[in-house]
Structures are given as C-alpha cells and as structure tokens.
Amino acid sequence: MMKGILSRTVLSAALLGTLGWTAEIHAKNVTLAADEKPAAIEIKIDNFSFMPQDTTVAPGTTITWVNRDDLPHTVVSTNGKFKSKALDTDDKFAFTFSEPGTYEYFCSVHPKMTAKVIVK
C-alpha cells in the first residue's frame, strides 16, 4: 500500500514536473511574443504594394523584402538610408535597422508605391 502511494506520488511528482517544465516553456514563448519582437521579419511586395505598408520593429531588426509581383520593383528610402537594385519576381533585399526613427520608402520605378518602417 505504501509502495503504491509512493509510486503514485513519484509518478505524480514526475508528471507535475513535466507539466511544470512544459508550462515554463509555454510561458517563455508567451513572454517572447509580448516583450521581445523577432530579430528578422519579411515584407512582401505584391500587386504594386508593400505588405504590410507600415511596419514597426525594434532596433537591430533585419527586414527582408521579397518581390512576389510579376513586375520588378525597388525599395528606396526617401532619406538615402537604403536602396535596393531592381528586384525581379522572387528577388530579395535585406536591410538591418540599427537606429531608431521613421524610415519612409517607396518603389522608384512605380513611385505611387509608398510605405514606412518605424524603428523603436
């Protein structure tokens, strides 16, 4: 009888331990999403738009633009901070934003396409 109780206790403790461990991992993930933004994100270019049009990131984040449109586009900041070559379909351009600030940019081939990155 004691043995059974003991084994059940051990089992429960082990189980609880496992659960606790899982809960901790889960909590860590939740914590990550709330307090820490990912260090690398992607902006899609399609249908003559940058998606999303407004992006907010933490300093040190690398943004990669991917052109999924069937026409070439460019990614050019209005303050001269970054400028891609012409990106054909599936081409990419990446830039790491180290300084806080607002970075307006556009496609120099189709200038009506405008967007911005806010770094804070």
Place this chain on the structure above:
Amino acid sequence: MGNFIKDNLNKDGVDRRGFLKCMAWAGTGTLCVLQGGVLKSFAMSDIAAMTKQDKAAMKGELSFVQISDSHIGFDKAANPDVTATLREAIAKINALPQAPEFVLHTGDLTHLSKASEFDTLEQTLKTMRTDKIFYVPGEHDVLNDNGEQYRERFGKGSKGDGWYSFDQKGVHFIGLVNVMNLKAGGLGTLGHDQLEWLEDDVKHLKSSTPIVVFAHIPLWAAYPEWGWGTEDSQQALAYLKKFGSVSVLNGHIHQVMQKVEGNVTFHTAMSTAFPQPQPGTAPSPGPMKVPAEKLRSLLGVTNVDFLRGKHTLAIVDSPLDGASTTSSYHLGRPESGSESSLYGG
C-alpha cells in the same frame, strides 16, 4: 485607274469619312492619296496608274509608326514570349503599302534594363522596314544605372537624360524623358533642365509648325492613382500653347487612350508585349492575363499620317490580330487668317 471617293462633308473640302475608310484599308495593301480634297485609293498593283499630281500630293504626306512597351525580357503568364509578338508587330509594319519614314518607340524597350535584353531588342528591330528609329526611355530601361546603358545605345545626340528634337517634312518632333528621378508618391517628371531646354527649343518656331511630342508616361492626367500622369507637364504644354497643332504620343499604360484639349491631341499606344487593365478595373496596373485568343486584339502598333497641305493628322491603332482598327482624326488650327475647326474621334 484609281477609285474616287467623293463624299465632301465639310466646306474645307476634306473628305473625312472617306479618309478614315482609306486609312483602315491601309493594312490590306491600299494606298490613299488626298489630292485637291478628293481622296483616291489605289491597290498596290495600280501604283503605275498614279498621275504626276497624285505623286506630288503624296510628297506633302508624312507617315510614321509608333510602337511601345516591347518589354523584352518579360516572360510571365500575361505573355511568355514578348519577342514573338514584337516580331508580329514588325511584320505588320513591313506589310504596309508604303514603308513608314521612321518609327518612334515610346519606351519600356526592355523589362529589366539588362544588356541581353537591349541586344535582343536591337537585333529584332533590324528586321523592320524603315529608315530610322527614334526612342525615348521607359522606367524599365533605366533601372540600376540611371539610364547610362540606354543613352549609350540610343541616346546619341540627345541632351541631359536623353531628350532631343528633330524635324521631318516641316513637322517638329520632340522626344522627352519623364521617367528619371521619380519622387515618392509622385508621377512622371520632366524636371527643370529639360523644361528649360524645351522652352528654348520651340521659341523660334512659327506657330504654324505642327508639333509632335513623344514621351513614355502620359503627359496628361490619364489616371494619377496608378501613376499615369506627369507632375510638371502643364509647364511643358504652356511652352507649346502658341502652336496650332500639337500631338502628344505616349506609351506606359499598354492601352489606347485619347484626349483632345484645344489644339492638343493626347494619344497613347498599345504595347507589343502585354495588356494592362483599364483604369480602376483592377487592384493594380500590372500585366493583365487574358484568354490566349484575345491577346493579339490588345497588342498592336499605331500608324500616324500627316497631310501637310490640309493640316490633317490621322492616328490609326492597329491590333496584331488585324480584326479591328480604331481610328481617330484630328484637325489642328490652320494658319491664322483662315477658319479653324476641331474634330475628334
């Protein structure tokens, strides 16, 4: 012996309906001569029957062709073989009863400004039956190098970003560049230097000189939401205000659109590569995929005919499939002292 079309609709003696009918026939090997206000048509086999007067009347004529937006290098669904459709356009031009005096290419020669694309374009255009080709760049021709490669190949004798002018049979042609230094949120741009040059270029011309301006992006607000317009074109048009006949030929929008504003006719050409949607009918102005059997009705070339003596300009858009021809007809203001009349459509 030629056929006579006697249908004198107007007091100035120009047989407009007959002329338009004749222009539409032009694609099928018919030569049209307007002489003394009467239109005569000749089948190719009849050319020997032309009188001295007919031939003299033809001397005053100036006919040329506009092609646009060949986008060599594009290979997506809307048209996987743009070189083939360009060749079809050239075949159409080569089938004209009279070779055009020259051809205007209003830009987007290539799709990605690659050397191989420029090479293919030049090789393909060599088969076109004409004496000279004049170009202006599109935004797809000046990627990555501010147009250096474009100007090296096509910009000899041009100024600044590649603008220039020339005269042919008393008509003054002006090639403008409005695809450089585009600003965020903006439209096409001519820029200060080019506008200054333009003012000076036309300053001493007689107001009776017919003017043809050609540039890639439309020089009027065709559809600003999609970037189809030029920020500072009003300034350019102000310098041309004194002229009785101004024709503006553009590309960029891959469809025919037209507007008449006083003595200025604006006209855009079809692409030889792929069609684009009509304004506001799609979320964006990109390449438009249509059923294969419909493609060649939406690609084509533009024939332009000047009849100097009668101050007449005829613009005929010919789709590759040859099934239909939309024609437009414009009469600029004749020399001062005579009555003016304006026709459109």
